[in-house]
Amino acid sequence: MNDVVSFRNVGVRYESGPEILRELNFSLTRGSFHFLTGASGAGKSTLMRLLYLALRQTRGEISIFGRDNIRIPRDELPAIRRKIGVVFQDFRLINHLSTFENVALPLRVAGVEDLQIRKNVTELLEWVGLGDQINAIPSRLSGGQQQRVAIARAVISRPALLLADEPTGNVDDRIAMRLLYLFEELNKLGTTVLIATHNRHLIRRFGHKHWLLEGGTIHDLDHRPQA
Known part of the structure; x- marks a missing residue:
């Protein structure tokens, strides 16, 4: 199975309202890299929630890591979610934990040894420019610094699927x-990456596949980098 995620005729509506997402048909191939754009309110955050199993579709079929999402038992969801790194727009850092401990959390849950955690987390925080904030709690960090902590936490365990919202x-x-x-x-x-962004400069600069979420469905813009 080469698809990490596959959507077939997927639609989502809240209660009795109109469909927010409709006729979603796409797949994320293992090792692919996609940018996702769309106007505010287009449904990008709803799509992300479907992908990290925080929301179930109203209709259609979603396969993730070869499993039908509807048929995954509730007690198996945490293990599936540990294979997914998520960068949320609101960061969702744990307020009483330091920068180091927030980033180390996925490794601790996975049972990684302390020495390896210290090495990996320290190196990554240096890479994202937070080596001098290793002991700071989130309330002492700027919005941009909190965002980098959230990104470091999402990637520290080399997830099979990375979802990043702005x-x-x-x-x-x-x-x-x-x-x-x-x-x-x-x-x-080997990580499959999907990044929702409004930053067209980054999309042009890096030249990965570009999807547009519009009218409740995905359009492949077949982006090519400019010279």
Whole structure:
């Protein structure tokens, strides 16, 4: 099975309202890298929720890691979700934990030894420019710094699937480029990447496949990098 995720005729509506997403037919091939754009309210966050199993579709079929999402038993969901790294727009850091401990959390859950955790987390925090904030709690960090902590936490365990919702929205262009290079390195190691962004410069600069979410469905824009 070469598809990490597959959607067939998927639709989503809330209660008795109109469908927010409709006729979604796409797949994320193992090791692929996609950008996702769309106007505010187009349904990008709803699509992300479907992908990390926080929401179930109203109709259609979703396969993730070769499993029908509807048929995955509730007690198996945590193990599936541990294979997915998610960067949320609102960061969702744990307020009483330091920068180091927030990033280390996925490794601790996975049972990684302390020495390896120390090495991996320290190196990654240096890479994202937070080596001097290792002991800071989230309330002492700027929005851009919190975003980088959230990104580091999402990628530290080299997830099979990385979902990032506006991961460069609160950082300057230099840091944004550095983060995209980090995502590319992770992708080269086999992680499938989907990034929702409004940053057209990054899309043009990196030249990965570009999807547009519009009218409740996905359109493949077949993006090509400009010279």
